[in-house]
Amino acid sequence: MTVDGQWKRLFPIRFRHLRGDSSFSRWNWVKFSFRPPTRDKRGESCHVYEDSITIDGELPKDERTRLLAPLITGSAKEAMARGKSLTLIRPRNTKFIAKRKSAADLVEEREAFKLAARQTSIFDQELAELEPSPFDFRFEFDDDDGHHNYQNGDWETHAMFWRWRTEYGEASALDRMRAVYDDDYPRKGMAFALGNQAKRPQTWQLLGVIRLDEVTQPDLFG
Numbered sequence: 440m441t442v443d444g445q446w447k448r449l450f451p452i453r454f455r456h457l458r459g460d461s462s463f464s465r466w467n468w469v470k471f472s473f474r475p476p477t478r479d480k481r482g483e484s485c486h487v488y489e490d491s492i493t494i495d496g497e498l499p500k501d502e503r504t505r506l507l508a509p510l511i512t513g514s515a516k517e518a519m520a521r522g523k524s525l526t527l528i529r530p531r532n533t534k535f536i537a538k539r540k541s542a543a544d545l546v547e548e549r550e551a552f553k554l555a556a557r558q559t560s561i562f563d564q565e566l567a568e569l570e571p572s573p574f575d576f577r578f579e580f581d582d583d584d585g586h587h588n589y590q591n592g593d594w595e596t597h598a599m600f601w602r603w604r605t606e607y608g609e610a611s612a613l614d615r616m617r618a619v620y621d622d623d624y625p626r627k628g629m630a631f632a633l634g635n636q637a638k639r640p641q642t643w644q645l646l647g648v649i650r651l652d653e654v655t656q657p658d659l660f661g
Contacts, residue, residue, distance in 0.1 A: 442468075444509055446483040446525040448634065449473075465595070465649075466503065468495045479637045481524040504652045507630065513583030515633050515643040525634045527649070530580035533629070535620035537574045537613050545571055572597045574613075578620070578645060580631070589631075589645040596648060620648070628653040 440446050449471070472491035476484050498506065511527045512518045518526035540548075548571035576591040596616070603612035620629075632647035 440506070440510065442506075444506060446510070446523070448481065448484040448525060449487045450476075450484070465647075466498045468498060469493065470495050481635075481637060481640075483523075483525050484637075504628075504654060507649075507651060508654050511630065515582075515635070516584040518633070519635065519640070519643075524640065525632070525646075527630045527632055527651075528582050529653075530578070530582060530629065530631050532579075532581045533621065533625055534579040535617050536577040536579065537616065538577065540571070540573055540575055544575075545573065572600060574600065576600070578631070578648075589633075589643075591648065592644055592646050593648045624648070624650050 470491075470493050472488045473485040474488075476486045479486075507527060511529060512521070512523075514528060515526060518524075576596050577588060578591055579586070579588050581587070599616060599619075600612055603615055606612075607615065628651050630649045630651040631645055632649060633643050634646045636642045636644065
């Protein structure tokens with residue numbers, strides 16, 4: 440989002456290819472050139488020129504809630520009624536789920552990576568060789584629209600799994616992830632970033648899991 444709290448959907452950005460001043464993380468401010476997408480008519484969408492990306496500082500921890508809290512809605516349904524294709528929600532009664540994929544699922548995903556690599560203007564060797572996660576990561580949760588079960592599309596969750604599996608082994612990595620998502624984040628404050636699909640705007644996806652402090656009321660007598 441922008442400094443004045445406006446959503447921006449940035450694509451195509453190949454994080455594996457970003458280097459140096461272009462390699463940004465979740466809380467970095469970035470500058471970039473873009474044009475309106477050819478086929479995506481969602482108002483927040485921007486076709487980014489990757490070579491133009493530069494990092495322009497970082498959003499301090501104590502300012503994150505202030506910036507993001509106005510973007511929070513009660514549900515994807517509420518956001519869609521407001522004409523938005525992106526939103527933040529505060530999920531309730533969350534449960535992190537890791538379901539092992541079948542061998543057939545993994546084969547299908549590897550082929551999908553190879554197909555996507557061939558469809559780029561320059562063959563993406565890293566994408567073609569990318570190994571899919573052996574688990575389908577999901578969240579069950581409640582919001583103002585009811586109960587949901589969403590696949591977790593947050594790339595940081597998959598990066599967490601691969602990093603911790605290397606360090607601690609698979610079983611311990613999953614235990615640590617459950618501790619983060621079922622205890623630590625909900626206790627301290629958690630938000631989900633949701634977005635709809637360009638071709639199927641009624642279908643919303645979980646795009647990001649964000650550790651975000653809850654807004655507290657000021658002490659009127661302090």
